[in-house]
Amino acid sequence: MVDFYFDFTSPYAYLASERIEVVAARYGRTVRMLPTLLGVAFRQSGQRPLTDIPLKGDYSLRDITRSARHHGIPLTMPGRFPVPTVDAARGVLWLERERPEAVPAYVHAVFRAYFTRGEDISSRDVVAGLLADLGFEREAALAGIGDPAVKEGLRQRVEDSIARGVFGAPFIIVDGEPFWGNDRFEQIERWLAFGPF
């Protein structure tokens, strides 16, 4: 099992989401897709969204689009960035209960809606629409996102992620070993192939 923590508004997490399953499968591992809310971790660690930081922000926008080209992954920075992702994340928690095998398809659908078509994934209607595309009733999806048990499930998930040291995204844990960033795939692959180093 490879634990893949992400926030739907993180461009580096989007890039990693398009790469992690292929790498894990190469070594017979499956990926557990675990949404979290970075805003909560950022408040604890005193961080700010990357693109808000003077000097670093300009570079980051350049690095994000260059990294997408480097990996051959389509990406257009959304006009509104970052956005709240609580409803989109609740969609994952709801699917874990209703149809867990649909989680990966949903995660990819949300990331791509935001980072290739600039859709407003902070909107509950947009999220319900993406769930409807997977064959769910729109009304059932809306009710699911608003279900108190789902909300509590996400709250717990975020708390657990912080307890595991997740302070940014993507954050990938393999056999208890933490790897932060889309730029740790070389080390992740080495770990999967040869074990601890």
Add this chain to the structure above:
Amino acid sequence: MVDFYFDFTSPYAYLASERIEVVAARYGRTVRMLPTLLGVAFRQSGQRPLTDIPLKGDYSLRDITRSARHHGIPLTMPGRFPVPTVDAARGVLWLERERPEAVPAYVHAVFRAYFTRGEDISSRDVVAGLLADLGFEREAALAGIGDPAVKEGLRQRVEDSIARGVFGAPFIIVDGEPFWGNDRFEQIERWLAFGPF
């Protein structure tokens, strides 16, 4: 020419300093080693030293030593970290004037003194000792580090680096394209081999 910006107290810059010349040489490029003082850029961008940040700090220490092992580069985190590097950086400026061809050997000597033997590179005496190892008179080296023109040269260098967008280390500029971090070598090598992407 490949411009390699660094602060002597940055562990990721140390790792990159042990890799950049080989990569550049593979494509017929030479490396210009440009010390800067990250504290100045950090004040502008509101950043803090990596290891001071809650959650992120613990991970970083783990990632630094794991990355060193991954690349096969000896590294022991110094007991005192980070340290002021203004005198060590002035040593580079003095060498640029006195014996520019000795700059790379000096840069490696300072980094290795700090990151493999835990020497106090914030000490002017230690810096003068490292310059003496390269064949300079100790007294001449001490005078050189304290020379007002050298001090002004470094001040200007730091200002220039910020004007070029250098907010962290290592920061590598190839043909005007900025790359931040020890984890951008794959993209740097692609750029050197095939040009813009």
